[in-house]
Amino acid sequence: MIDFAIYMTTIVCIWAVLAISLNIQFGLTGLVNFGQILPFAIGAYSAGIASFHGLPIWVGVLAGLIMGPLIGFLVIFPTRRMAQDYWALASLGIAEMFRLTMLNFRGIAGGVEGTIVERLSDPRVAMAVSVLALVVSFIVAERISKAPLGRLLRVIREDETLAATLGRNPFRFQVVAMAVAWAMASAVGVLYAHITGFVDHGSFMVIETFIIWTAVIVGGPGRNLGVVVGAIIIQAMSVSTRFVAQWTDLPSDVVANLRLALVGLLLVVMIMYRPEGFLREKKPNYDVKS
Amino acid sequence: MTLRVDEVSLAFGQLQALDGLSLAAEPGRIVGLIGPNGSGKSTLLNVVSGIYAPQSGTVHVGGRRITAFQPDIVATMGVGRTFQVPRLARRLTVFQNMLVGGRGHRGENLWNLFVRIGAVRTDEHSMQERAYAIVRRLGLQDKINELAGQLSGGQQKLLSMGVLLMSDPQILLIDEPAAGVNPVLIEQQIVFLSQLRDEGRTILLIEHNMDMITGLCDDVYVLDGGRVLAYGTPDEVRRDPAVMQSYLGTHERKVAS
Numbered sequence: 001m002i003d004f005a006i007y008m009t010t011i012v013c014i015w016a017v018l019a020i021s022l023n024i025q026f027g028l029t030g031l032v033n034f035g036q037i038l039p040f041a042i043g044a045y046s047a048g049i050a051s052f053h054g055l056p057i058w059v060g061v062l063a064g065l066i067m068g069p070l071i072g073f074l075v076i077f078p079t080r081r082m083a084q085d086y087w088a089l090a091s092l093g094i095a096e097m098f099r100l101t102m103l104n105f106r107g108i109a110g111g112v113e114g115t116i117v118e119r120l121s122d123p124r125v126a127m128a129v130s131v132l133a134l135v136v137s138f139i140v141a142e143r144i145s146k147a148p149l150g151r152l153l154r155v156i157r158e159d160e161t162l163a164a165t166l167g168r169n170p171f172r173f174q175v176v177a178m179a180v181a182w183a184m185a186s187a188v189g190v191l192y193a194h195i196t197g198f199v200d201h202g203s204f205m206v207i208e209t210f211i212i213w214t215a216v217i218v219g220g221p222g223r224n225l226g227v228v229v230g231a232i233i234i235q236a237m238s239v240s241t242r243f244v245a246q247w248t249d250l251p252s253d254v255v256a257n258l259r260l261a262l263v264g265l266l267l268v269v270m271i272m273y274r275p276e277g278f279l280r281e282k283k284p285n286y287d288v289k290s
Numbered sequence: 291m292t293l294r295v296d297e298v299s300l301a302f303g304q305l306q307a308l309d310g311l312s313l314a315a316e317p318g319r320i321v322g323l324i325g326p327n328g329s330g331k332s333t334l335l336n337v338v339s340g341i342y343a344p345q346s347g348t349v350h351v352g353g354r355r356i357t358a359f360q361p362d363i364v365a366t367m368g369v370g371r372t373f374q375v376p377r378l379a380r381r382l383t384v385f386q387n388m389l390v391g392g393r394g395h396r397g398e399n400l401w402n403l404f405v406r407i408g409a410v411r412t413d414e415h416s417m418q419e420r421a422y423a424i425v426r427r428l429g430l431q432d433k434i435n436e437l438a439g440q441l442s443g444g445q446q447k448l449l450s451m452g453v454l455l456m457s458d459p460q461i462l463l464i465d466e467p468a469a470g471v472n473p474v475l476i477e478q479q480i481v482f483l484s485q486l487r488d489e490g491r492t493i494l495l496i497e498h499n500m501d502m503i504t505g506l507c508d509d510v511y512v513l514d515g516g517r518v519l520a521y522g523t524p525d526e527v528r529r530d531p532a533v534m535q536s537y538l539g540t541h542e543r544k545v546a547s
């Protein structure tokens with residue numbers, strides 16, 4: 001039971017960081033990134049590739065932290081000239097291209113078989129590092145969200161042209177938001193690889209992006225605490241269906257589809273009846289006396 | 291700073307929105323821009339503020355050429371504007387909108403947020419003082435924590451004026467501040483604009499309300515079909531037969547010349 005609690009905490013923390021990362025992009029800045037799993041995959045594969053080629057662990061860790069935001073730049077620069085909807089599709093496509101490349105080129109990181117990575121053998125250590133990652137990400141995200149930078153990012157989210165006529169270059173600030181968000185996601189990607197001790201393409205399907213989006217929409221876009229709650233809800237749902245599978249002897253693929261249907265249902269219900277999410281974005285109350 | 295527009299043309303497909311239009315506005319004066327619907331007034335503001343690039347012609351501010359500069363660059367050069375349909379961050383509060391109006395806040399820099407915390411706090415403090423002084427002048431001080439999208443149309447126009455003032459622009463381009471606004475607020479805007487003129491700013495004012503134009507403007511340009519139909523003091527253009535014709539709608543653009 002305690003082992004299970006440790007495992008759950010670890011998983012929830014990692015997904016909560018992915019949700020916070022997406023929240024910085026979408027909830028705060030209005031960037032519709034349908035490839036949110038990409039920075040996570042980049043982090044994990046940095047660890048995977050380092051291990052596959054016999055490089056020391058720190059090389060993978062460092063590469064993961066750098067490559068996340070760096071590939072983010074490569075994605076955002078050519079594609080941001082496109083209208084917002086096309087950018088969303090481009091980001092989805094690029095994430096899939098990355099995954100398919102890893103799947104099809106054995107020489108990079110083992111192809112379809114994937115690759116072994118040095119594993120954090122003590123689950124409590126894994127949990128502690130995950131909790132730390134969540135705490136740091138949360139503090140950084142909250143600082144930005146409540147600061148003048150967050151205020152400006154919200155104006156860019158609401159109306160890019162307005163921000164431009166107020167003398168700000170919207171693109172410059174979108175890049176800043178993306179870099180912070182992708183650094184977080186790739187950092188937990190590295191962590192994830194070292195917790196599971198294994199990296200293969202199957203962990204980075206489009207569906208994972210959908211799961212992160214659901215956590216953000218359900219929890220409350222624009223509110224960091226909200227999206228953490230969203231991540232907890234989604235993971236709790238996911239785990240409980242696994243128990244249902246054990247008790248009912250349903251085949252695992254049926255249960256997997258059931259789980260997805262449930263997540264989809266939750267998403268639809270929330271969008272219809274509570275589009276601001278469980279925890280709505282806070283509006284600051286200024287008290288100025290002069 | 292002086293604003294000068296020379297021979298600016300811009301077509302949307304077949305429609306010649308601006309047709310070799312030239313005008314100038316000087317500091318300490320309010321220049322009116324009037325003309326029938328679709329005569330190109332708002333399009334001119336869009337060209338000056340960098341939202342559209344003209345197909346030909348030039349725009350200068352303070353002697354520097356800014357033709358087709360990006361909107362954010364134009365704004366940082368001291369040219370500010372409002373929009374005919376107010377552009378505000380609707381899901382943000384009045385005060386949040388105001389605070390984003392001011393530029394140069396060190397708290398918009400990621401590095402400063404985590405390293406120069408004191409500087410961020412100092413800037414926020416002075417920005418809030420400045421914003422509060424302006425909302426007081428506009429009579430919006432009781433609304434600072436309301437969502438901008440929930441204000442009345444007239445209050446939204448006032449707020450966009452406030453946001454504009456936060457950036458302390460030398461040239462103000464103002465698009466129909468009085469449309470849909472109650473008479474009390476119009477009166478307030480007239481006082482406000484004349485104060486800004488007396489501070490030596492350059493003001494280009496688009497307005498259909500003739501009381502506002504005659505009460506405020508030193509010179510008036512009358513636009514029609516993307517060109518200047520008449521220019522003079524408010525009284526002069528009012529008596530101009532071509533202007534009267536154009537407003538009565540008997541003027542046939544396509545047949546002319």
Ligand SMILES: Nc1ncnc2c1ncn2[C@@H]1O[C@H](COP(=O)(O)OP(=O)(O)OP(=O)(O)O)[C@@H](O)[C@H]1O
Nearest residue numbers: 302305307325326327328329330331332333334374
């Ligand atoms: N982005 C655009 N695309 C196509 N046509 C446009 C665009 N913007 C303006 N127009 C057209 O250009 C002409 C001039 O429009 P503009 O908005 O400048 O008129 P205006 O003088 O401001 O009129 P109003 O008094 O109604 O505000 C109109 O015929 C308008 O339909």
Ligand SMILES: [Mg+2]
Nearest residue numbers: 331332333374
């Ligand atoms: Mg107009």
